[in-house]
Amino acid sequence: MKARIMVVGSGWQFTSGISYYTCRLSNELAKEHAVAAVLMRRLVPRQVYPGRARVGVPVNSALDYAAGIPVYDGVDWHWGGSLLKALRFLREFRPQVVVFQWWTGAVLHSYNVLAAQARRLGARVVFEFHEVQDTGEVRVPLVRHYVRRGLPRLLRQCDGFVVHSEFDRKALHDAYRLPEVPTAVVPHGPYDHHRGVPRPARRSGAPIRLLYFGTIRPYKGLEDLVAAFEMLRSRRTRDFRLKVVGETWEQWDLPLEMIRRSPHADGVQVINRYVDDREVTAAFAQADIVVLPYRRSSSSGPLHIAMAHGLPTVVTAVGGLVEATRDYAGAVLVEPDDPVALAEGIVAATTLIGRTFADARSWDDTRQAMRSLLSGFGLVPGAPIAAPAGS
Template sequence: MPASPLPDGDGPTRIVVVGSGWRFLSGISYYTCRLSNALATRYEVGAILMRQLLPTRLYPGRARVGHRLNALSYDPRVHVFDGIDWWGVPSLLRAVLFLRSFRPEVLVLQWWTGAVLHSYLVLALAARALGIRVVVEFHEVQDTGEAQHRWATLYCRTLIKPLLRRISGVIVHSAFDRTALRSTYDLAGVPDEIALHGPFDHHERAAVPPARRAPEPASAPAPTSAHICAPSASAPGSASAAAPAPRAVPTTHDQVRLLFFGTIRPYKGLEDLVEAFGRLPQHYTLTVVGETWEGWTLPAAMIAASPAASRITFVNRYVADSEVDDFFAAADMVVLPYRRSSASGPLHIAMSHGLPVVVTAVGGLVEAASAYAGTTFVTSGSPAALGEAIVSATANVGRRHTDPSSWEKSVAAFTRLFARMGVPVAQDAEITASSNQTVPVFSPDLR
């Protein structure tokens, strides 16, 4: 896709955001888009997208690369260049020309993987030569999968240093991330700001009128094994593994529907949930929705062998945006048993739906979920404690809670950082305590 038309030289402060594009779809793809759209309410914004992150065969979700699974799009006010390929020529040169033509005051680099490091270093060098200040927004110090490989860690720790020497500011999502980052790299004298993750409330709504839940068929036969919804041979993003139909909030707690959502990776702790679920009473059901990464098949094996397999539905793929809302609308509670984490897109989707959430008290998740009234925190790595927390949180089933996160607050954090860096910015506008969901409402109209 060619770059969008560029602005003239007058008008608001200009910002260029660099992050993941749609071809290698991930949570950072959505974050880059949502942040750019939010900044566009106040600044003149451009976006440079990382199009081909790395050779497709090396990507954990290689089977879906290039398939359109997202419904979210960039605001027409955002000038988009799509994008940069990992081999650099000629895409990186074109990105530098876009940067030169756009003439931003600030370049904001999204950091989530070492695969972008060489491209970011070129962009930072070009930006500094053009008098553009550089900000890095850290989603984590290093991707957990990359950190398992010594060569990848050495590559990142070595080449990121010349990049960090050329930055004027840093954005992180939590005080936990700030401490981790400053203990890893020498950032003395570099100002930083905490911008809590904004809401992920952009998925399609299910157009289903609110109604009382239909009674379960009395004669429904009990399945003998877990419901496994694997990727089909049909087009990626098709409803081959149909999402559950949205249902209104239960009037009784005769069935409690748990949901785990997100990529299945070693740090996500899904195996703890599968073990804990096997000890829960019969009226609990579990739906697991996620694509397996890093060859982490232990949770899938545990689901198949679980004594509660007949009450588990396993959708083992990356689902399209059009399906996401259905899964959350059909859940009573979201369970995220992470072993470690700086931020969580599924957590923010759950909060945008107002659902009760059981989440481990690790990393940046504590700050992300502390202000959310539907949160139950639990110790990580303990299936027994997780099971107890789920039972305790069942008292919240049927309630909907207001999402405290807000992209307006994120924009305010960037504005504070820009001011500290000496970038001319407009006087702060009034910040409201809003995401797109300001009043708790009932499924399916949750946003």
């Protein structure tokens, strides 16, 4: 029996990893249910957005909403007529379940109104968490307090939660007293839409190509990788090259300044912008090892792209990343905030070069988790109810 599900999340105007996830989730759920999507279009005033230069610039060519999914794009932070149209869209679709993607406090005021409307229409409200709160927002006291005061009111309207790891589930319970409703812990689905370009054959004695991919922010730890790279090059035992692909956020210029001053800068290529899908695919296809030196993280889109490509990946043992890589044989975990450990992890990963590893993650897990929640709501038969939060 098909359920009517509406997914609410990030659109393509302010493209981010959540934009891709919202689209992938909608497409995957549409394989079993009737699905519609409401997108958050303009998240904040453009001048305060870290990626302001690319707002509205098309970067996605590998992914789109499947035919048959009605999409409303979308709701602006200042509302105007955009919210009224979204409410009308919601009334016309008449969802039985609305799944909200949570990643930023910028959508809190809009989500409050949409969730209230959904409940008035008799729909169940499910919140899917990608992190408790954006790290940049946490550093702004006014924004941090706004979310900490406003989010619990919204969570009390929820009938279920989805998190990507036990780490996230505990973090949420530590931050908020969640209501006792079904909670599904389901791994992040694979980002296999960037696959397709075959990896070029390695020449004997060719340099080892390291890839850092993602925004450049304080918690991402790129400066640790730059320091580790200098150690590896100084040893002169292997020829390492580093490619950095990422957009600077929060004015975090330290890693790029370190590269500019480095005596090994000739071995580093920097693409300091948000790249389009073709460039993403090419970057991973050309890499020998992906290195993700996070100092904290709930989940990581670049990690899921790397695993979808089957690449050896050196990643720090923080947050939900330990669980995300648990069944991935190509992962080398190291301690965070430790360039020496990172360098040794890269050396260990060189023994894995040339192998393609199976990604243990599947969107089947996500669909099964949704079946479980829907069964608990009495909307589909045959799936066990998810365990209550905190059980």
